[in-house]
Amino acid sequence: MNIIHVIVLAIIEGLTEFLPVSSTGHMIIASSVMGIAANDFVKLFTIxxxxxxxxxxxxxxxKRxxxxxxxxxxxxxAFIPAAVFGLLFSKKIDELLESALTVGITLFIGGIILLFVDxxxxxxxxxxxxxxDYPTAFKIGLFQCLAMIPGTSRSAATIVGGMAQKLSRKAAAEFSFFLAVPTMFAATAKKLYDFYKEGHTFTGDEIKLxxxxxxxxxxxxxxxxKTFITFLEKRGFKLFGWYRILVGGVIIILYMTGHNLEII
Incomplete structure (x- = not known):
């Protein structure tokens, strides 16, 4: 992994983590195009x-x-359902994470759903x-469990879950952002723990990256x-739906034509 890889993947993470488009799907395409080897540090870096x-x-x-x-x-x-689900089904989730085809299909199906959400x-x-309220927060947390299927998009699952509980698009998106903090922090902490548990340490260059x-x-x-909230209030989800269908279709086609797509 070089500095160009770092810049591209970080931009993808920043752009896609809070949008309903799946950061995993975009990481697959980017890593495949750039030929990034899926070693332990790269897998940790993306988390x-x-x-x-x-x-x-x-x-x-x-202020909040x-x-x-x-x-x-x-x-x-809202965080508890995903934490419990993750602990109970961690092995199955890891198996799904190895399937680029799963990511492509989930992106495609999720895109179709987003066409009709509004x-x-x-x-x-x-x-x-x-x-x-608390019951609503818990139900949104149940929707977040769907994001453990690669390609679903944590943001998409929780925003749609919020809208299903009669939240406005803006309220659902903001709650999704807030819920991302404990969820993503826990995922990062676990990945770091596993990294050190396996005997790895960071080099000076890796810390810099x-x-x-x-x-x-x-x-x-x-x-x-900031851009997403403004766009969502004015335009809704349809454009994101078509975009997911396009990205999911690309991944499926690449997979079916024998391209090596690695989950990083």
Whole structure:
């Protein structure tokens, strides 16, 4: 992995982590095009740069993170289903993560769903994220479990889950952003723990690459979140649906024609 790889992957992470398009699918295509070898550090890097994306949420919404304990309890309630599901089915999830075809199919099907989401959930009753109650937070957390199927997109699953609970598009998106913080932090912590448990340590160059990657992911995610909220309020999900269908179709075609697509 060189500095160009780091910059490209960090930009992809910042752009796609909070959009309903699956960062995994984009990482597959980018890594395949650039010929990045899927070694242990590369696999860790793609997870660890989520910390930069997490920080962008905290910076943009810092007032929400320093108000009431109720805010944190709701996030905890929403986080629990994915934490339990992940622990119970970790081996099966790891198996799915090795399948590029699964990612392509899930992206494609998810894209079709996004074409109709705005029509299905067009009468929101909850206009602000602050109005989300505990039962609703838990149900959104159940939707987040779907994101453990590679290609689903954590953002797509939780935003659609929120809209299914009568949240407005903006409220659902903001709750999804907030829920990403404990979820992505836990995923990064586990990946780091496994990395060290297997006897690996970071070289000076690897630390530098992680720092650069997180910085770029942070800046790009800041711009992506602000732009996404504005676009979502005005235009909805249809464009993202068509985009997912296109990306999923590309992955399926590449896989079926014998191209080596590695999950990094």
């Amino acid at each position: 660890a740069i989520q910390l930069g994306a997490i920080l962008s949420v905290i910076v943009l919404y810092w 993170f320093f108000q009431t304990l109720d805010f944190y309890f709701k996030l905890l309630v 029509k299905w959930f067009n009468q929101p009753a909850v206009k602000e994220e602050k109005a989300v 992680l720092a650069i990657g997180n910085a770029i992911a942070f800046i790009v995610a800041l711009l992506a979140i």
